[in-house]
Amino acid sequence: MILPAMAQPRTQAELTGSFGGRPVPDSVYLQEIGQNIPSPQPLTSVAVLHGTVWAGTANGLQRLNGDASTASVNGITQAVRRLKTVAGRIVALTDNGTWIATGDSWSFAGALGISDVTEHHGQWVAAQGNRLLKLAPDQKSWQALGEVKAPFGIDRVVSHLGSLAIAGQGRLTYWNRGRFGGLDTYGFPSDQAWDWGTLISHRIQDVATANNSLWIGTDRGLERLRGMTLDTISGQGGLPIENVTCVAPGHHQDLWLGTPHGLVRYLQGQFSYYAGKRWLPANAVHGIAVESNTVYCATDAGLGVIRLEPFTLAKKAAYYERVLEAWGMKRLGFTHKLEWDEPSQTWVREVSDNDGGYSGDYLAAQSYRWAVTRDPAARREATNTFHSLRWLERMTGIPGLPARAVWAKGEPGHKSTQGSGGYPAEWHDTADGLFEWKGDTSSDEICSHFYSIGLFLELAAEGEEIQQAKNHLARLAKHLIDHRWTLVDVDGKPTRWGRWDPEYFKTDEGRFDRGLQALELLSFMKAAAHYTGDQTFEQAYQQLVQLGYPDYTLRQRSTFPPEDMAHFEDQLAFWCWWNLLRFESDPELKAFYRRGYERSFETVRIEQNPWFNFLYAALTGNQEEESPALNHLRDWPLDLRLWSFQNSHRADIHTPPGYRAYKGGIRAFSPREREPLRWDAWTMQLDGGADGKHAIECGSWLLAYWMGRYHQFISPPVSTNQEALTVREDEVPRGGAAPYRGPGRPTLSE
Numbered sequence: 001m002i003l004p005a006m007a008q009p010r011t012q013a014e015l016t017g018s019f020g021g022r023p024v025p026d027s028v029y030l031q032e033i034g035q036n037i038p039s040p041q042p043l044t045s046v047a048v049l050h051g052t053v054w055a056g057t058a059n060g061l062q063r064l065n066g067d068a069s070t071a072s073v074n075g076i077t078q079a080v081r082r083l084k085t086v087a088g089r090i091v092a093l094t095d096n097g098t099w100i101a102t103g104d105s106w107s108f109a110g111a112l113g114i115s116d117v118t119e120h121h122g123q124w125v126a127a128q129g130n131r132l133l134k135l136a137p138d139q140k141s142w143q144a145l146g147e148v149k150a151p152f153g154i155d156r157v158v159s160h161l162g163s164l165a166i167a168g169q170g171r172l173t174y175w176n177r178g179r180f181g182g183l184d185t186y187g188f189p190s191d192q193a194w195d196w197g198t199l200i201s202h203r204i205q206d207v208a209t210a211n212n213s214l215w216i217g218t219d220r221g222l223e224r225l226r227g228m229t230l231d232t233i234s235g236q237g238g239l240p241i242e243n244v245t246c247v248a249p250g251h252h253q254d255l256w257l258g259t260p261h262g263l264v265r266y267l268q269g270q271f272s273y274y275a276g277k278r279w280l281p282a283n284a285v286h287g288i289a290v291e292s293n294t295v296y297c298a299t300d301a302g303l304g305v306i307r308l309e310p311f312t313l314a315k316k317a318a319y320y321e322r323v324l325e326a327w328g329m330k331r332l333g334f335t336h337k338l339e340w341d342e343p344s345q346t347w348v349r350e351v352s353d354n355d356g357g358y359s360g361d362y363l364a365a366q367s368y369r370w371a372v373t374r375d376p377a378a379r380r381e382a383t384n385t386f387h388s389l390r391w392l393e394r395m396t397g398i399p400g401l402p403a404r405a406v407w408a409k410g411e412p413g414h415k416s417t418q419g420s421g422g423y424p425a426e427w428h429d430t431a432d433g434l435f436e437w438k439g440d441t442s443s444d445e446i447c448s449h450f451y452s453i454g455l456f457l458e459l460a461a462e463g464e465e466i467q468q469a470k471n472h473l474a475r476l477a478k479h480l481i482d483h484r485w486t487l488v489d490v491d492g493k494p495t496r497w498g499r500w501d502p503e504y505f506k507t508d509e510g511r512f513d514r515g516l517q518a519l520e521l522l523s524f525m526k527a528a529a530h531y532t533g534d535q536t537f538e539q540a541y542q543q544l545v546q547l548g549y550p551d552y553t554l555r556q557r558s559t560f561p562p563e564d565m566a567h568f569e570d571q572l573a574f575w576c577w578w579n580l581l582r583f584e585s586d587p588e589l590k591a592f593y594r595r596g597y598e599r600s601f602e603t604v605r606i607e608q609n610p611w612f613n614f615l616y617a618a619l620t621g622n623q624e625e626e627s628p629a630l631n632h633l634r635d636w637p638l639d640l641r642l643w644s645f646q647n648s649h650r651a652d653i654h655t656p657p658g659y660r661a662y663k664g665g666i667r668a669f670s671p672r673e674r675e676p677l678r679w680d681a682w683t684m685q686l687d688g689g690a691d692g693k694h695a696i697e698c699g700s701w702l703l704a705y706w707m708g709r710y711h712q713f714i715s716p717p718v719s720t721n722q723e724a725l726t727v728r729e730d731e732v733p734r735g736g737a738a739p740y741r742g743p744g745r746p747t748l749s750e
Helices: 313-326 355-373 378-394 443-459 464-482 510-534 535-546 551-552 569-582 587-607 610-618 626-635 699-710
Strands: 024-026 029-038 045-049 052-058 060-065 069-070 079-087 089-095 097-102 107-108 113-119 123-128 130-136 142-144 157-160 163-168 171-176 203-211 215-216 221-226 229-234 246-249 255-260 262-267 269-272 285-291 292-298 301-310 338-339 347-352 406-408 425-430 434-438 486-488 494-499 714-717
Touching: 045 292, 045 494, 052 079, 052 089, 052 203, 052 292, 060 089, 060 163, 069 494, 079 113, 079 285, 079 551, 089 113, 097 171, 113 163, 113 215, 123 157, 123 486, 142 246, 157 535, 163 203, 171 551, 203 246, 203 255, 215 434, 215 569, 255 285, 255 464, 262 285, 262 338, 269 494, 292 347, 301 313, 301 535, 313 699, 338 355, 355 378, 355 443, 355 699, 378 443, 378 464, 443 494, 464 510, 510 535, 510 569, 535 551, 551 587, 569 610, 587 610, 610 626, 699 714
Parallel strands: 024 714, 045 079, 045 285, 113 157
Antiparallel strands: 029 301, 045 052, 052 060, 060 069, 079 089, 089 097, 097 107, 113 123, 123 130, 130 142, 157 163, 163 171, 203 215, 215 221, 221 229, 246 255, 255 262, 262 269, 285 292, 292 301, 338 347, 406 434, 425 434, 486 494
16 A cells, blocks of 8 residues: 555654644554464565565465465475565575566576675676675576675675675675775775774674665664764664664665564654564564565564554544444443453453443543534443443442442453452442442542543533532532541441541551542542532531641652552542642642642653643643653554563663653653553553453543543644545454343433
C-alpha cells in the first residue's frame, strides 16, 4: 500500500516541546500494526519485491505464500547467508554460490564466497574476499573489477552518494578510480573514510546509505558518517540496543536497525523499540527488508511483519469502540478486561475487584464524547454505564455502599477470588437471587463514582437522570457522614480500605495513607455540596477543615520508601483533585490545595501519562506536557492483548533531562514498548506482561482522548483522507469473548 501524501512521519516538534497552549492538530500519523508469521526453521535473511517476500534458511530459500505459509524454492538447498534487492531483482548469496531471480524463476550465477552485492553506476558490484567483482553481461558469471586487492577482507559494499563504500574487518574506505582508499593532503594513501571522529568498535556488522549519510552498525553502537564527520549514537543518545547487527533504510526518512534483542526504528533523532511477541516471533533479528509501508524481519522463529498505516487519533478512538463491541468487552453496562481460559481454550471476561471503578473511565469518556460530538451513540453508552453504576449501589441494600462488581450466577468468566489485603473475596446474593455482588468495597469505587458521575452530570445527563445522579452522589456522601467517615459493609464494620476517620490516621497505616485519604474525603464532601446544593455536605466539609484535613493534602503523595508505592493510588488522587480544586472557592484553601496538587503532579510528571497531563493542563492552564501525552495516545498498539515485555536490558535506561523519578524507576516507556494500560498502572515498569493471555479494555485511552478533545488540547482531524479517518470492517480483528447471555440489569426506580 502506498502512503497517501498527507500522512507524514512525526516531526521533531511533535515529539518534543510545548505547544504553547494551542490545540495540537490531530494530523495523520503512522500507526504500527504487527503480525507474526511462524516458520519451522530459523530465518537467516529476508527480501521483498513487489509484495513477494523471500526468506533464507540454513537449508535453502522460502517464498512466502499468503500470510501464514512458505514454500521452498527448488534448486536452492544450501544455506542462504544474505538476500538483497538489486536493480529490481532479488539476489540470494548461498554457501554454494549466487542466485538471481527473474520473477519467480531463479538462475545460478556462480561465484562462491560472495559476501555482499550492490548496484553502482548501473553495474552490479560484489565483494569476494578482498576483491571486487562485477556481473558479466550474460548475468551468469562474475569478472574482476580491476586488479587491485583491498588490504582487508570485504564484508559490505554500498553505493553511497556516487562513491562505492567498502567495509570489513573494522575498516571503512571507498573504491575510487581503480583503487581502495583516498589520498590525504600529504599524498599518503589512506583507507580511513573520515577526518573527524572515532569508530567506536572495529566490529562492523552492517552498512547502509540513507538521508545523505552512511550508517554503520557495530556491536557497540550506531555510527553515522556525514560528510567527513563520524558520529556515534549509543544508549546515552537514545539507542535502545547498542549491538546493531543489520541496517535497512525505510521509506519515510527513517532507518530500521536489527539487534539480538529486537527491532529499532530511528527517525529524526528519536528511537522506537519493537520487541517481544507483540511485534516479533523471536527477538534476534537477522535481516530486514522494507517495501512501501511494511517492514519484514527475519528471526529464529519466523517472520515479523510491521505495517505502518495512516491513522488519526479520531480513527483510533472509533477503532477501539469497535473492538470493545467485537471482542465482548462490554457486559451489563460495564467494561471488562478479558483473560484466556485454559480449560475452555476461549477468551472470557474478568469480573474484577473494581469493575465500577474501571467502567467509570468509560462513563467519563462517553460524557466527554457526547459534549464534543453530540453523537447519539455516545450519550447512549454514557447513560447505559451510568445506570450500571447506580445499580452497584442499589444491589447492596445499604444506602451509599456500592458493590465492587456483579456476577451473574452461572455465567462463563473469571470471577474474582481475592479481596482486599489478601483476604478472600466477599460475594453476596442480590435480593432477586440472580446475581452476586462483591463487597468489602474500597475507596477506589467511591473516588471513581464521584469523578465519573460528576462529569456525566455536567456534560451528558438529561431529564430525570440529573436528579438520579445527584441522589446517587448524595447517598454516597451521607453514608460516610452517618458512619463517622467510614464505609460500612453488611457486617456493620468498616471495609478494609474504607476508612477516612481521625482514629485511623493515628495508626501506622493511617499515618502513611492520610494524605490521600484526607484528599478523598474533602473532595467527596465538596463535590456532594456542589452538585446537590445540600448544606449538610458543606457543613461536613467545614468540619473536616476544622479537624485539620487540608493540612494532610500538602504532602498527599508519599514517596518513601519507593518499594511501598502503590501506583494505582495516583489515579485515585487525580480523580479527587479534579473536583476539589474546581469547587473550592476559598482562596487560601484553594492555594493550599494547589501546592499539594503541584507536588503530586511533579511526582508523576515523568510517567508521561496522558490523562494525568490533560487533567493537570485543564486545572492549571499549564500545557507543557501535552506533547508526551499526544505521543502516548498515538503509541498505543491496536492489539490490546498484554504481551510480555522486557526493557531492563536496554542501553537507554536513564532519566531524561528535565525530569526526576521520585517514586522509584528510571524512565517512562511507550505503550509500544510495554503494553496498553489503565491509568492506574505505572508506565515506568521495566519488565512484565501476560504472554498475550490478557486483553485490556480501552476505556482509559478513550477518556484521555475525549478529554483532550473537549478541552481543546487536541483539535479535530485536519485530514480529509478517508483511509486515515474511517475504520474498515476488515481492520477489526476477530476474537474475544462470547456475548453475555445471562439475566439483564433490572430497571431501577428512583
